[in-house]
Amino acid sequence: MNWSLPLGRLAGFDIKLHITFFLLVPLAVFPWGMQYGAVGVLFGAVLLAALFFCIALHELGHALAARRYGIKTREILLLPLGGLAILDEHRLTPRQELVIALAGPLVTFLVTLALFFGAGAAVAAGALELSTLNSSQLAPSWQSVLVWLLELNTILLIFNLIPAFPLDGGRALRAGLAMAITEQRATQIATMVGQGIAALLVVAAVLTSNVMLGIVALFIFLGARQEQVQGRVMTVLTSVRAGDIVQRQGRTLQIGDRLSAVVEAALVNQQHAFAVMQGERILGAVLRSDVTRALNEGSGDTLVQMLMRRELPQADSNDTLDTVRLLFMRHGSPVIAVFEHERFIRLAYPRGFR
Template sequence: MNWSYRLTRIAGIDVNIHITFYLIVILGALQWGLSNGLAGALFGATLIVFLFACVVLHELGHSIVARYFGIQVREIILLPLGGLALMERQPEKPLHELLIAAAGPLVNVIIAAVLIPVVGATADLTVLNERGMVPGVTHTPSFTILLIWLVEANITLVLFNLIPAFPLDGGRILRALLAMFVGYPRATRLATIIGQSLAIFIGVFGVLSGNFILALVAVFIFFGASQEGREGKARTVLHTRCVGDAYNKHVLTLTIGDRLNKVIDYILTSSQRDFGVMQGQNLLGIVTRDEVLQALSTSSSPDIYAPDVYVQLVMRRDVTRVNATTPLDEVRQLMLEKHQRVVAVYDGETYLGLVSLEDIQEAFVVLSFLERYHESREKPTTTGGATPTTSG
């Protein structure tokens, strides 16, 4: 089931909405409708829509600056807890990441700056309202109330997103600033530690003050920082090797004349899951274990014996190609973007083999241990504080 669908397209970027987003609209309508009737319900739903329009503009700020630096944005998706701009890759330069991260909150600053004078012009400045905000405003739905909520929301978005912790914009700004001096790997580690520390502080404060929403925010920040730390570690480690170092050089292959029976035998007698279908030295497509199982489970015709079906009838021809010199982190990112767990490795026009996400994960594990081994070898060691001497 597809849980999100396209809402609109702005500046060449698809804006998709998750189906659970409507829960927030319904909650907004209920909150205002309980005290203000049908008019309040309509106002509440409208308010939520406008609030998320500000979120879309926030994400567009990120997206437009990212595209300026040559980073394509696949989509913006609206979720119940906010928005997310999905970029094809991470910025390579700290300055680029800094500007991309700062662009979102800057949009909200501009929106608030535009709306505040409008609120001042439409509100009664002689009486303080019961909310203690802008004079002359009550809880009764009105145009001014709508503007006040939008001002509050945009200011909140700015302050919240500038918390220096992943996965918030402030965490990315912090990493970008640190990376200008200590490089991306160390900057990511430092930003992760700072973010987790802030999350613990916010969580403890939230629990002690009885503000459990704040405590939940702290949990979100802590796990978000942890995830970004792991992702940063993976990018750093995998960038040290090319895909030509990690693809499986000793694999079983198929020809267009082979049948599924042969693939089944290969699956039963080896740990291989993906098989290239060859015509001479040329790759025509691939057959995966999952595709074989699907062919067996969906073949219901009594006249067709599924294991006798030719592999060319079930193979996938749209195989993504990568050059053997491409860093592993870039290949991994490409596979995640295209939702393909296996790609073909080429040296120019010469087919070399296949590499899967599992292969890259295995490479990450081995390279991580290798990195720690080298780090331990480089650390100076002493024995009992004694200075080595030689005797003649």
């Protein structure tokens, strides 16, 4: 099931709204409706929409910075707790991560600055009184939208710069540290800082009986914990070579073999795919799913060259598992041909990487 709704495109990026966002609407609209009736409901809805447009701009900053480095953004997803620019899998240098992490807060800073000057202009024109700049004192009006957005964007800016995962400040901290120490150590320090901040927020939430602060603390703690686990996984992926775990070639097929030979091989081997060879040169691969499809279609005892996939991404046995993982994701191929000194050694596939 698709849990997000398309809203359109912004600067070439797809903007989507997660359906859980609608859980936030009553919380944002109800207080205004109770106090100001239908006008309050409309005002609450407009304010919420304007706020999330600002959040979309924040995520757009991340996406534009990623585009600068040739990294595609699959979509910008708006969630009840904020937004998320979903980038294609890519290994970032510390400098790239730092620029991408800070691009979002930079956009929010510019939006906040524009709102500040807008409020100043409204005060200068007499449309807004300095004494009413406290948003809680304002009734629904365009001035209220301006003041509320100014306050909320200021909070958003400060919150995102907290040096804790999964916030932008946490990623910026890790990137900055990684310029001086190893990425693994930088991740460890950044996650420890994030968990420490989460612990302090829990104490503050208990002392002030602030449920929302407790939720934020949990959000930060879980984000730091997830990044810690991912850091350990990346340590393995970047230190183990494909040649260390890819066994030498198992059962292969020759270009002149027929479907019956593939069926026989599939019955006695657990391989997910079979390389099709011409001598020692690989020409393509046949997957078990290709065999099943051919049998269901009644293709007869056809030649394997009619079934095989010819365009296979290639990896070297010295490539790290992370490089191979990115190849799988980038090409969308179910198999990759692994070579050692330009000699084919085996097909690799996700199920085979255990």
